[in-house]
Amino acid sequence: MAGIINYIKESFGELKNNVTWPTMAEAQSLTVLVAVFSIVFSLAIWGVDTVFSKVVGFYFKFING
Template identity: 70%
Template structure:
């Protein structure tokens, strides 16, 4: 287990290419914006389907 941790640390320290701080910030903003847009799209679709199902049951009830 100790050897695994040492090798993992060595791999992260010497062989991984990390992004720059500015690129990490830019990518974080992209992910946040995409998440909000996707959430709004899902909310919109859910609202439309909810209204359609409500209208369908109103129609059947009448």
């Protein structure tokens, strides 16, 4: 049990002293970048899914006559 507590204390010390945190402006710009990329990526997946769905639908319509 003491090992776990020591590990948690060391982890917090590491986060406090050795991690370089971004400034608020950097964090905001990175957040916007991630949001935009997520929207673009989701639209791309939606487009591929739509095209694939139509191709499969046409294929089965063609097969069934």
